[in-house]
Amino acid sequence: MRSAHTVEQVRAAEAALLATLPEGALILRAATGLAYAIEELLGGVYGRRVVLLVGPGDNGGDALYAGAHLARRGAYVEAWILLGRAHERGLAALRSAGGRVRQPRPLSAASVDVVVDGVLGIGGRPGLPPEVAEAVIPIHRSIPFVAVDIPSGMDCDTGERHGMALQADLTVTFGTHKIAHLADPSAADCGVVELVDLGLELPPAPVESLQAADVARLVPRPQAHAQKYTRGVVGVRAGSDRYPGAALLAISGAATGLAGMVRYVGSAGDPVKQQHPEVVGAGRVQAWVVGSGTDTDAEQHLRDALADEVPVVIDADALAHLDKADVRATLAGKGHVLTPHAGELAAMLQADRKEIEARPLHFARHAAATYGVVVLLKGRRTVVATPEGRARINTTGTPYLATAGAGDVLAGLIGALLAAGLDPFDAAGAGAWLHGAAATLAGDGGPIVAGDVARHLPSVIRGLTRG
Structure with a gap:
């Protein structure tokens, strides 16, 4: 059975797990799974060019830590900080691994191999802030997109669209599926969904998918x-x-x-x-x-x-x-x-x-x-x-x-x-x-x-x- 939980259920399960783990262990577990999924998508990362779209939440941190992992394996990684601030330890990890922070700029399929969407997490409001849309939409769909947990702008608990949202070729989610991964119309914009197990103890899911x-x-x-x-x-x-x-x-x-x-x-x-x-x-x-x-x-x-x-x-x-x-x-x-x-x-x-x-x-x-x-x-x-x-x-x-x-x-x-x-x-x-x-x-x-x-x-x- 594929189970899809609400944001509230996921947050409660994460909090319970975090209480038993060393600080930072959970985000590193998620970021490592994300990095491996990107590497598999690209067929190897040495010499590949990766752009991280980074927001202020934990999924921005996931993207930064994953970017550090990829940079250590020979990828050229740059991060765009789109909403004014970013996960400080994740940003330090990226810079320490040789990644760069740059201003948004025009991109093409010839200049970058994959874009990682870590702007808005599962708790973000539906729709894209204007400054995100302005920076991202000109490159969206011309380059492969990987979403962190959920494509930015989606309504995670309903699968509904409220304003503009990004589309992904691959969505890497953590702990459990979310309702928007299964429910249309958002499910159609998630691309292939890959689940990284975090070891969460979760209650019965309100939405399921038979296998x-x-x-x-x-x-x-x-x-x-x-x-x-x-x-x-x-x-x-x-x-x-x-x-x-x-x-x-x-x-x-x-x-x-x-x-x-x-x-x-x-x-x-x-x-x-x-x-x-x-x-x-x-x-x-x-x-x-x-x-x-x-x-x-x-x-x-x-x-x-x-x-x-x-x-x-x-x-x-x-x-x-x-x-x-x-x-x-x-x-x-x-x-x-x-x-x-x-x-x-x-x-x-x-x-x-x-x-x-x-x-x-x-x-x-x-x-x-x-x-x-x-x-x-x-x-x-x-x-x-x-x-x-x-x-x-x-x-x-x-x-x-x-x-x-x-x-x-x-x-x-x-x-x-x-x-x-x-x-x-x-x-x-x-x-x-x-x-x-x-x-x-x-x-x-x-x-x-x-x-x-x-x-x-x-x-x-x-x-x-x-x-």
Whole structure:
């Protein structure tokens, strides 16, 4: 599990550790990890030219001590002091190692190999001070940038943008991941994130990201004496005369072998029978998937699914009917999962889509609390949130996953995991991870369509269970 903590949690853990260490030991530990990461990025540092952007806080000190390490290994290192003062011992260490302090000046890729952003730390206010922007923006993106802990200007605890922030090719963070490393839009500006372990004792993280080993533990495996009913039965209410393909795609996500049986109820019965002869008709289920392509039948399908009092994955057209008072009253505490994209969630919350996209973690949590159920907000980094505020952010996938019908496959997959016995938070999180991993495998760096994702799900699941 990749855990992302708040600034307050990190500061408390650092203070506890500092009380047990000699003075300066923690910053040297962090700076050494930073220096090694820069050396690895450059493929060696002898003769390389490094510019440090240094602010007054401890991350400026990290940059200075790392610069001293690099200078001792033969790099040409210069520091720009951008906010009037710098970490005194770090500055002395840099000068002692042969590094220089210079005024900001024009740079080009021909004159420097890497710029290290140590201006604002995790406790800094979002946005760039004008004097930093004036000095840095003319060189930004023309030269490789390495961020110390977090790119300057980001909102560390939310992943939101407030004004101007820098972008990094590599972010070297310490002790634990921070929320902005996982949550968009800031996560997209962190580049590759490398974690340096400091030995912090941390509380449970409010934001997590499942890794392959976590999903492997969650994927249901049949017992020796299992039969199709004990493995879980998932029902799919999807498709319509206008959108029969939605039924096929939702079923393709559900019929991956994770559940013992798939039932279908809807108006696309003939094409379903032709492509999925193993799918049967109405009957008892342990979970429903409802809404994908249901068009004008969406409300009735939703009501019928909720009447069974089993967990329901509510997707697409069905989401538009959640605010009817009698429907809303049946939601909380029943194990349901909502799977909107930003546009659908904007309609549900009467918000602006651009605002949803600018604050996905916030709005996923807000929707989960509002409806009393788990919410999966689809996006480049899909967010899964509980009514209590726990969140998981998915990091698998490919930009080509933004394709018609992919959400139908995901809804079916989550429904199968629910029917097999996973709780809603785990089913949604594992489903998003598997969905993204299958898309990456299917595309192999190139374009995909939704059916490709479904076809590659069994291969991804086999790889996990064999491992």
